[in-house]
Amino acid sequence: MPYLELAPEYAPPRSEFSRPGILSAVARINGFVHHTPVLENAWLNQQLGCRVHFKCEHFQRGGAFKIRGAMNSVLQLSEEQASRGVVTHSSGNHAQALAIAAQMRGIHCTVVMPENSPAVKMQATRDRGALVVTCQPTQAARIAATQEIIERTGATLVHPFDQATIVLGQATAAWELLTDVPQLDAIVAPVGGGGLLAGTCLSAAWFHPDRRVPVFAAEPTGADDAFRSLQQQSLVTEQKPQTIADGLLTTLGQWTWPIIQQQLSGIVTVDDQEINAAMRIFWERLKWIVEPSGAVSLAGLRQLLANQRKIFANGATEPQIGVIISGGNRDFVPV
Amino acid sequence: MPYLELAPEYAPPRSEFSRPGILSAVARINGFVHHTPVLENAWLNQQLGCRVHFKCEHFQRGGAFKIRGAMNSVLQLSEEQASRGVVTHSSGNHAQALAIAAQMRGIHCTVVMPENSPAVKMQATRDRGALVVTCQPTQAARIAATQEIIERTGATLVHPFDQATIVLGQATAAWELLTDVPQLDAIVAPVGGGGLLAGTCLSAAWFHPDRRVPVFAAEPTGADDAFRSLQQQSLVTEQKPQTIADGLLTTLGQWTWPIIQQQLSGIVTVDDQEINAAMRIFWERLKWIVEPSGAVSLAGLRQLLANQRKIFANGATEPQIGVIISGGNRDFVPV
Numbered sequence: 238m239p240y241l242e243l244a245p246e247y248a249p250p251r252s253e254f255s256r257p258g259i260l261s262a263v264a265r266i267n268g269f270v271h272h273t274p275v276l277e278n279a280w281l282n283q284q285l286g287c288r289v290h291f292k293c294e295h296f297q298r299g300g301a302f303k304i305r306g307a308m309n310s311v312l313q314l315s316e317e318q319a320s321r322g323v324v325t326h327s328s329g330n331h332a333q334a335l336a337i338a339a340q341m342r343g344i345h346c347t348v349v350m351p352e353n354s355p356a357v358k359m360q361a362t363r364d365r366g367a368l369v370v371t372c373q374p375t376q377a378a379r380i381a382a383t384q385e386i387i388e389r390t391g392a393t394l395v396h397p398f399d400q401a402t403i404v405l406g407q408a409t410a411a412w413e414l415l416t417d418v419p420q421l422d423a424i425v426a427p428v429g430g431g432g433l434l435a436g437t438c439l440s441a442a443w444f445h446p447d448r449r450v451p452v453f454a455a456e457p458t459g460a461d462d463a464f465r466s467l468q469q470q471s472l473v474t475e476q477k478p479q480t481i482a483d484g485l486l487t488t489l490g491q492w493t494w495p496i497i498q499q500q501l502s503g504i505v506t507v508d509d510q511e512i513n514a515a516m517r518i519f520w521e522r523l524k525w526i527v528e529p530s531g532a533v534s535l536a537g538l539r540q541l542l543a544n545q546r547k548i549f550a551n552g553a554t555e556p557q558i559g560v561i562i563s564g565g566n567r568d569f570v571p572v
Numbered sequence: 573m574p575y576l577e578l579a580p581e582y583a584p585p586r587s588e589f590s591r592p593g594i595l596s597a598v599a600r601i602n603g604f605v606h607h608t609p610v611l612e613n614a615w616l617n618q619q620l621g622c623r624v625h626f627k628c629e630h631f632q633r634g635g636a637f638k639i640r641g642a643m644n645s646v647l648q649l650s651e652e653q654a655s656r657g658v659v660t661h662s663s664g665n666h667a668q669a670l671a672i673a674a675q676m677r678g679i680h681c682t683v684v685m686p687e688n689s690p691a692v693k694m695q696a697t698r699d700r701g702a703l704v705v706t707c708q709p710t711q712a713a714r715i716a717a718t719q720e721i722i723e724r725t726g727a728t729l730v731h732p733f734d735q736a737t738i739v740l741g742q743a744t745a746a747w748e749l750l751t752d753v754p755q756l757d758a759i760v761a762p763v764g765g766g767g768l769l770a771g772t773c774l775s776a777a778w779f780h781p782d783r784r785v786p787v788f789a790a791e792p793t794g795a796d797d798a799f800r801s802l803q804q805q806s807l808v809t810e811q812k813p814q815t816i817a818d819g820l821l822t823t824l825g826q827w828t829w830p831i832i833q834q835q836l837s838g839i840v841t842v843d844d845q846e847i848n849a850a851m852r853i854f855w856e857r858l859k860w861i862v863e864p865s866g867a868v869s870l871a872g873l874r875q876l877l878a879n880q881r882k883i884f885a886n887g888a889t890e891p892q893i894g895v896i897i898s899g900g901n902r903d904f905v906p907v
Binding site: 295296300310315481485509512513516519520521524525529567569570571572 | 631635735816844847848851852855856859860861862864890899904905906907
């Protein structure tokens, strides 16, 4: 259970990421995305000796938090930009989210996917009205194909995580969480590209009535670029990911890294067995389908409570912890 | 899609099953079992062209409705009976439910299980504080082993479905459903031994403010004794069940059959493929784990809407239908 305790500088974030910036995103996407429920489980609270408040983004439109950033981005396009559509490269939840967001605004959407993506994911994206363009399964080919579409059609790129509008959109999840449960002692969120984690850090800094809420990141051991970046205090952009958490394979970006570096209180890594154990708790006890990436935050919390419980102490005998479940898009297994 | 429309006699049920009898059960088990939520899904409503109100017994204590009847039975034991404990034979949800109910009253519980039951089910029952006694995997051996325990210990039998206290306990699920959604046009419930279905019929007869709510049963094609019983108007007690819906293998009993015969408005059978298709909707769209038996009611509703929609017409363009999800205890599948 590698754990890295951080002493964040808490530098004020750049002006895009102000309190009003987040509140504007909240107002903008209101009605287009769900204000998802925050739910507890009595058995689990007793097992863990704390109150765990799950932010249920697996019940979000499209089955994951991604619609927040996508919607916040699509709604800020000018009429002229909107007429030329949006484009992204993703084989995961962002692809469907952008397709849904574009459909809600009534604009064109193109998604670049590696040609070896599962047919079911391509079809799900097409079902949301998007055009799917396939490319060779390399990062370079993805970017080249996306660039080619931008040059040819004038479409606007909506990146899966590394844009200010995306970070601000994802920040609305923790804003809702803190609005519904103001007494939180800490928040645990998963980290892949860092859009959700950076947004969570921002809301945790701005939206508690009288203090900053510490944020802890949970990352798969097999894709631990954020852990290594924080350890060496410089952005790591290389990794050969190997984990079942297929939503967390990417490395941090230019927009997400500085926020995380300045605001995060700690990071823990979890292996695939620990991720499966967390998924099993959701399955057996809460009767929820949670995808591996979505279970990483509970897996991380369990490790922190087993080994580093003191970080949640904060004077509270029974700490109250927000845990963000990022998504629930797991392939169906018939009986 | 075999469907049998019935013209129930609506004979008044025997005195045990009066309106006050059900309300007593409601009051008795209050605080011991969850008043489970009733939830809708916008996408599914649109797909089906009606409003489907799911009664979520997969979120019930023990993961199924069974705790209602078990608790209602255990709480009615005299002090003297309680001191000698309870016994049942079950390898399914009733076993765990009775163990939990006995634990809540602080009395002894013995469960007779076939020796070929999955180890995980035996352990789950032991984890709830019950003594597990194994027997040969035949109906005769089960009954003999149970009888032997009763004679030796004086324990009270709490049958999985065929007792008045069980039927009244299970009736509380539909009472809650009608209390939360009084405007229902119909209710669909699964049928195995008939405890839940008979209880649903009783509450549907008693608890709508100004009319009787029609109840439709959904049954696996591979365990269709209730369908055959209703077709020939006499209780069928023989079947060789073959279905993935392992909670619905038993035949109706002496207490449940007359109620169902007199009160049910129709019955539909669904095959394993249709059950898996319903489980898939719960998985992909609602992010819920529902066991095969629990998905039978939605599978039945889908068939009724596709082939017999007129039975829900009742003047309403968009009928409102209660669908009871009986449980969610499916074995975890890791990624």
